[in-house]
Amino acid sequence: MNVRHSISELSFDELHTKLEQWGHSRYRAGQLIGWLYKHNAVSFDLMSNLPKQLIAQLSEEYDCCSLSVVKTITSGEGTVKYLFQTVDGQYIEGVSMPDGDLRHTVCISTQIGCPWGCLFCASGKHGFVRNLSVGEIVDQVRLMSSNQPISNIVIMGGGEPLMNFKQLEAAYRIFTDDAAYAIGKRRVSVSTAGYVPGIEQLIRSDIRPQLAVSLHAPTDDKRSQVLPINHKYPINKLMETCKKYAQLSRRPVSFEYIVIPGFNNGDDDARALVKLLKKYPAKINLIPLNPVEGFSYRCPTEEEVYEFQSMLLSAGFVVTIRWSKGQDIGAACGQLRSAQSQSDL
Numbered sequence: 001m002n003v004r005h006s007i008s009e010l011s012f013d014e015l016h017t018k019l020e021q022w023g024h025s026r027y028r029a030g031q032l033i034g035w036l037y038k039h040n041a042v043s044f045d046l047m048s049n050l051p052k053q054l055i056a057q058l059s060e061e062y063d064c065c066s067l068s069v070v071k072t073i074t075s076g077e078g079t080v081k082y083l084f085q086t087v088d089g090q091y092i093e094g095v096s097m098p099d100g101d102l103r104h105t106v107c108i109s110t111q112i113g114c115p116w117g118c119l120f121c122a123s124g125k126h127g128f129v130r131n132l133s134v135g136e137i138v139d140q141v142r143l144m145s146s147n148q149p150i151s152n153i154v155i156m157g158g159g160e161p162l163m164n165f166k167q168l169e170a171a172y173r174i175f176t177d178d179a180a181y182a183i184g185k186r187r188v189s190v191s192t193a194g195y196v197p198g199i200e201q202l203i204r205s206d207i208r209p210q211l212a213v214s215l216h217a218p219t220d221d222k223r224s225q226v227l228p229i230n231h232k233y234p235i236n237k238l239m240e241t242c243k244k245y246a247q248l249s250r251r252p253v254s255f256e257y258i259v260i261p262g263f264n265n266g267d268d269d270a271r272a273l274v275k276l277l278k279k280y281p282a283k284i285n286l287i288p289l290n291p292v293e294g295f296s297y298r299c300p301t302e303e304e305v306y307e308f309q310s311m312l313l314s315a316g317f318v319v320t321i322r323w324s325k326g327q328d329i330g331a332a333c334g335q336l337r338s339a340q341s342q343s344d345l
C-alpha cells in the first residue's frame with residue numbers, strides 16, 4: 001500500500017530538493033514554507049501564488065496536514081483545548097492559551113499515551129501507543145495558530161518529549177526558523193519527567209530549548225511514589241545532568257513542583273527542597289494539583305500554595321505559581337483524550 005505522508009514531515013532542505021526534482025525554481029519552496037508555517041494553510045488549494053502544476057504534484061503525493069480537529073472546548077477565560085485525530089485514528093491533545101494580543105502560548109504533545117504512568121497524570125493511564133512524527137508535532141501548532149500567531153510553545157502535553165528526540169529536534173528547528181514561526185529559542189520549553197538519557201542527548205545536540213523538569217518531591221522515597229521514572233533515574237543523577245544542561249544553555253532549569261496537600265507541601269518538604277536545589281541553578285514553578293480520576297489526593301487551597309511558596313521564597317529562590325488555565329474544561333494533560341478513547345470503545 002502506498003502510504004501518503006504529510007508535507008510537514010519534510011525538513012526545509014528536503015522541501016527544496018523535492019521541488020527542484022519536480023523542476024520548480026528554488027523560491028517556490030520558500031513560498032510553500034510561507035504558506036505552511038506563516039499562513040498555516042491546511043489545503044494546497046489555498047496556496048494561490050503557486051503554479052497549478054505544483055499544486056497538483058503536491059496534492060498527488062502528500063497530505064497538507066497530518067491531523068484533523070475532532071473537538072475544541074473553550075473555557076471562560078479563553079483557553080481552548082483541542083482534541084486532534086491522527087490518520088491512523090489515534091487521539092492527541094493540544095491547548096491554546098491566548099493572553100492579550102501579544103502572547104499566545106500553545107501546549108503540544110509528542111507521544112500517543114506515555115510509558116511512564118505518573119500517578120497524577122491522565123496521559124499515562126492507558127500506557128504508551130507510539131511516538132508522534134515531526135509532522136504530527138508541528139501540525140498541532142499549525143492548527144492552533146489559525147486565530148492568533150504563536151509567541152511561546154510548551155512541549156508538555158501528552159508523552160515524554162525526550163523519548164522522541166529526533167522528531168522533537170526537527171520540530172524545534174521549524175518552530176525557531178525565521179522562514180517559519182521564528183519563535184525565540186527561549187520561548188520553546190521542553191518538559192521532562194526526568195528522562196536522563198534524553199537530557200544527555202539534548203546536551204550533545206545543538207538545540208537549546210528551556211528545560212523544565214517535573215520534580216514534584218524533594219526525596220527519592222517520595223518522588224518514586226508518584227513518578228515511577230524515579231526508580232530508574234533517581235534525583236542525584238537527574239540533578240547532575242540538569243546542572244550540565246544549565247551550564248551549557250546558560251539558563252537555570254525550571255523545576256516543576258505539583259503541590260499535593262498532605263504529601264509534599266509540609267515544612268520538612270520545603271526544607272528538603274531548599275537543601276536539594278540550592279546547589280543548582282534553578283527556578284521553581286509551583287503547580288496546584290488538578291483533579292485526576294483515580295488519584296486520591298485533593299487539590300490544594302490557594303492559601304496552602306502561597307504558604308509553600310513563601311517558605312521557598314524566604315530561602316532566596318525564584319518561585320512562580322502556575323494557576324491552572326482551563327480547569328473548567330478539563331485542560332489537565334490527557335483528560336480529553338482519555339474521555340474520547342473511552343467513548344470510542
Ligand code: SF4
Pocket residue numbers: 114115116117118121122123124125157158159160193333
Ligand atoms: S506526567 Fe508526563 S511523563 Fe508522566 S505520565 Fe504524564 S505525560 Fe507521561
